[in-house]
Amino acid sequence: MGVSPALPLMLHPLTGLRNMAQEDTNVIDQPEVMKPRMVSIEISGKKYDVPEGITVIKALWYTGQEVVRGAGCLGGFCGACATYYRTKDDPKVRTCLACQMAVQDGMSFTIMPPFPARKATYDIQTLKDPKQDLFNLYPEAPLCRNCNACTEACPQKIDVREGVWKAVFGDFKSVSEMFMDCVMCGMCTPVCIADIAPNLVALYVSRAQGAHFTEKPLGLDVRIKEIQDGRFNDEWKKILAMNEKELADHCATVK
Amino acid sequence: MDIHALQQIVHKTRDARRKQTIPKFSPADRDQLIHKYHPDYRASAYRPIRFGPNIDEKTVVELATLLEGNSLIQDDVDLTPDYTTDVLVIGGGGAGCAAALHAHGAGAKVMLATKLRLGDSNSVMAQGGMQISVAPEDSPVTHFLDTLKGGHMHNDHDLLKAMVDDGPAIAKWLIELGVLFDRQADGNLHVKKGGGSSKPRLLTCSDYTGLEIMRVLKDEVLNQKIQLLEFCAAVELLSDENGQCSGAIFKDLDNHRFVVVAAKSVILATGGIGRLHIQGFPTSNHYGATGDGLCLSYRMGAKLAHIDTFQYHPSGAVFPEQLVGQLVTEGIRSEGGHLVNAKGERFVNELDTRDVVSSSIIRECEEGRGIRTMSGRVGVWLDTPLLDVEHGPGTVEKHFPAMLMQFDRFGIDISKDPVLIYPTLHYQNGGVKIDTNSETNVKNLFVAGEASGGLHGRNRLMGNSLLDLMVFGKRSGLTAAGRAGSMKQGKLTVQHLQRFRADAKKHGNLSNVISPMVLPAYTRKES
Numbered sequence: 001m002g003v004s005p006a007l008p009l010m011l012h013p014l015t016g017l018r019n020m021a022q023e024d025t026n027v028i029d030q031p032e033v034m035k036p037r038m039v040s041i042e043i044s045g046k047k048y049d050v051p052e053g054i055t056v057i058k059a060l061w062y063t064g065q066e067v068v069r070g071a072g073c074l075g076g077f078c079g080a081c082a083t084y085y086r087t088k089d090d091p092k093v094r095t096c097l098a099c100q101m102a103v104q105d106g107m108s109f110t111i112m113p114p115f116p117a118r119k120a121t122y123d124i125q126t127l128k129d130p131k132q133d134l135f136n137l138y139p140e141a142p143l144c145r146n147c148n149a150c151t152e153a154c155p156q157k158i159d160v161r162e163g164v165w166k167a168v169f170g171d172f173k174s175v176s177e178m179f180m181d182c183v184m185c186g187m188c189t190p191v192c193i194a195d196i197a198p199n200l201v202a203l204y205v206s207r208a209q210g211a212h213f214t215e216k217p218l219g220l221d222v223r224i225k226e227i228q229d230g231r232f233n234d235e236w237k238k239i240l241a242m243n244e245k246e247l248a249d250h251c252a253t254v255k
Numbered sequence: 256m257d258i259h260a261l262q263q264i265v266h267k268t269r270d271a272r273r274k275q276t277i278p279k280f281s282p283a284d285r286d287q288l289i290h291k292y293h294p295d296y297r298a299s300a301y302r303p304i305r306f307g308p309n310i311d312e313k314t315v316v317e318l319a320t321l322l323e324g325n326s327l328i329q330d331d332v333d334l335t336p337d338y339t340t341d342v343l344v345i346g347g348g349g350a351g352c353a354a355a356l357h358a359h360g361a362g363a364k365v366m367l368a369t370k371l372r373l374g375d376s377n378s379v380m381a382q383g384g385m386q387i388s389v390a391p392e393d394s395p396v397t398h399f400l401d402t403l404k405g406g407h408m409h410n411d412h413d414l415l416k417a418m419v420d421d422g423p424a425i426a427k428w429l430i431e432l433g434v435l436f437d438r439q440a441d442g443n444l445h446v447k448k449g450g451g452s453s454k455p456r457l458l459t460c461s462d463y464t465g466l467e468i469m470r471v472l473k474d475e476v477l478n479q480k481i482q483l484l485e486f487c488a489a490v491e492l493l494s495d496e497n498g499q500c501s502g503a504i505f506k507d508l509d510n511h512r513f514v515v516v517a518a519k520s521v522i523l524a525t526g527g528i529g530r531l532h533i534q535g536f537p538t539s540n541h542y543g544a545t546g547d548g549l550c551l552s553y554r555m556g557a558k559l560a561h562i563d564t565f566q567y568h569p570s571g572a573v574f575p576e577q578l579v580g581q582l583v584t585e586g587i588r589s590e591g592g593h594l595v596n597a598k599g600e601r602f603v604n605e606l607d608t609r610d611v612v613s614s615s616i617i618r619e620c621e622e623g624r625g626i627r628t629m630s631g632r633v634g635v636w637l638d639t640p641l642l643d644v645e646h647g648p649g650t651v652e653k654h655f656p657a658m659l660m661q662f663d664r665f666g667i668d669i670s671k672d673p674v675l676i677y678p679t680l681h682y683q684n685g686g687v688k689i690d691t692n693s694e695t696n697v698k699n700l701f702v703a704g705e706a707s708g709g710l711h712g713r714n715r716l717m718g719n720s721l722l723d724l725m726v727f728g729k730r731s732g733l734t735a736a737g738r739a740g741s742m743k744q745g746k747l748t749v750q751h752l753q754r755f756r757a758d759a760k761k762h763g764n765l766s767n768v769i770s771p772m773v774l775p776a777y778t779r780k781e782s
């Protein structure tokens with residue numbers, strides 16, 4: 001069904017041909033695509049040869065693996081494909097999102113299995129003192145020992161350690177801004193020696209910031225009331241009574 | 256040539272382009288452009304559906320084959336329920352979470368099933384924002400007219416009015432749950448202008464709008480302890496003796512067993528079809544976007560609407576190869592980013608509707624004014640550095656952190672260099688036909704979100720999808736929950752399947768595939 005983009009090579013989608021009318025100078029160099037070099041990698045400890053430069057997730061498909069867990073949005077937003085990897089001869093184990101990382105020779109990687117972190121449950125709207133409640137919901141949050149492993153583990157480059165401290169000191173606004181990039185991959189959690197799940201702490205803090213410490217947008221309430229009070233009813237009546245032609249003409253006047 | 260050498264023309268022509276205004280096409284020119292270049296008008300990609308509720312109507316070959324596909328389920332399947340619930344929501348994206356939360360809030364017993372994890376969806380990737388008419392100079396009526404115009408007047412008026420009227424209350428609900436929309440200095444919601452809209456109307460959370468909403472909704476589903484069935488793919492619906500929907504059968508993707516769920520109503524929120532790679536297009540869609548809900552509903556006898564029209568988002572990445580098909584948010588164009596061909600010229604008003612912009616990009620490339628890559632792709636430049644020039648250094652970094660990071664991973668700084676883009680398969684404009692309660696012509700079968708059809712006409716406006724999800728998720732959830740108290744659980748049968756198979760036989764048999772597809776076949780079989 002369709003074209004498998006596991007190794008994408010798509011000609012012009014409409015003509016099925018390359019456009020020969022163009023000057024040949026108008027082509028971007030991609031030597032790695034023209035002459036795919038096979039590189040040796042290790043997936044969960046097993047050796048494979050795959051074309052250089054394909055993404056980590058495509059390397060899984062290329063090597064014949066069925067992927068159910070470990071793939072989600074394929075666009076770098078959902079955190080399903082959180083992966084540990086190491087490059088050739090480097091002892092440092094790093095993290096990435098498998099859909100956003102190209103393989104290179106000598107790379108070794110494993111997709112992170114779901115980590116059993118504890119998520120606190122709460123009713124965000126009825127919290128009485130959200131800044132204090134943090135310590136009831138996540139009593140481990142103030143126990144951070146400053147090792148900075150969480151920050152190093154974050155594929156989104158969030159200063160996670162700093163965020164945990166800011167949460168504990170009640171600077172919810174800064175936390176909510178810092179963690180806007182968080183894809184909830186959870187890579188910060190298994191490395192924490194104090195058993196904090198920083199992404200879950202930040203999620204609570206961000207929601208509390210939005211629900212309790214952000215100004216209410218007054219204009220929104222005005223608009224809701226206008227709709228309830230039928231302020232637009234006459235205009236609706238006029239528009240919904242129009243025939244197709246009248247409506248099209250009317251639409252054309254909206255600029 | 257080196258990419259930087261080819262990018263020079265964009266830098267060189269920037270100042271001259273800034274002084275230009277490109278008028279929008281006249282309606283006649285627009286129609287001519289779309290008919291000539293939009294993939295929806297490529298006749299050879301289409302064929303009539305041979306049987307079922309939309310018999311003889313045309314759709315793309317890939318979808319027609321799946322709609323005519325066979326079910327995994329046989330007549331003698333054991334239908335002893337493993338679970339019984341009031342409302343069964345299938346799909347864990349925006350519409351699914353909204354439906355589950357509202358049904359639960361209304362007191363119904365709810366189960367949410369999804370073939371991947373809770374939250375895995377296209378919703379999480381929505382970057383551009385959510386259209387809601389909150390600005391004083393705007394109104395739901397203007398929102399209605401803009402959307403109608405964008406949909407080429409084919410939108411269902413009742414659905415559209417419901418959506419625009421419900422919008423502001425949805426914003427309030429999300430804010431109360433803790434969603435952090437961007438604000439103006441006075442605390443009111445900041446609104447951005449989107450393609451095809453006459454007024455600024457996009458609520459945003461920088462370029463993470465969908466992610467922010469989904470983080471909150473997912474968390475709320477967990478906090479409300481809504482029963483979840485993850486990694487279970489719906490493979491068939493169930494019907495009672497009157498053909499009304501009464502549950503669904505799932506395949507557990509871990510142990511491959513069938514799971515039978517009896518439900519008083521079913522809400523399908525299964526999303527779109529990008530992973531069918533219609534016409535060979537790459538896609539911006541998530542891993543599970545295989546149109547499952549369309550196949551399931553179709554076999555039940557639900558009528559589909561506008562299934563011959565798809566949205567090809569103008570700006571899918573073309574380079575680097577690893578990002579092919581992934582979205583470059585329309586927000587860049589909303590903030591004034593130019594589209595530039597190989598000669599350094601603008602060729603379309605960047606804020607025209609998506610179908611117009613996509614068609615014009617395809618025209619530029621077909622007529623030899625595109626930039627090619629060695630892998631055989633072609634595209635035009637999106638002048639991202641212009642934003643920093645126009646609005647001050649740091650603009651791209653501040654407003655588009657997601658996109659900055661996405662390209663930075665491959666050594667490309669979009670605040671300094673333009674990016675190469677070409678249309679990518681993004682959205683199914685149509686889907687299962689619904690009424691204003693989000694119900695199909697099959698009683699107790701609801702469809703919400705991208706899987707549903709009618710609302711967007713033949714082209715969805717930017718930012719209307721997130722609102723669609725929330726509004727019809729809510730309406731389906733509330734209607735289904737409201738009904739649960741006064742009705743009995745229907746019998747569990749697959750009689751609709753027997754009818755469907757008999758109908759197929761009359762018209763020359765089922766296609767040779769099992770549907771729904773569940774996941775795309777990317778795994779390489781041969782070495």
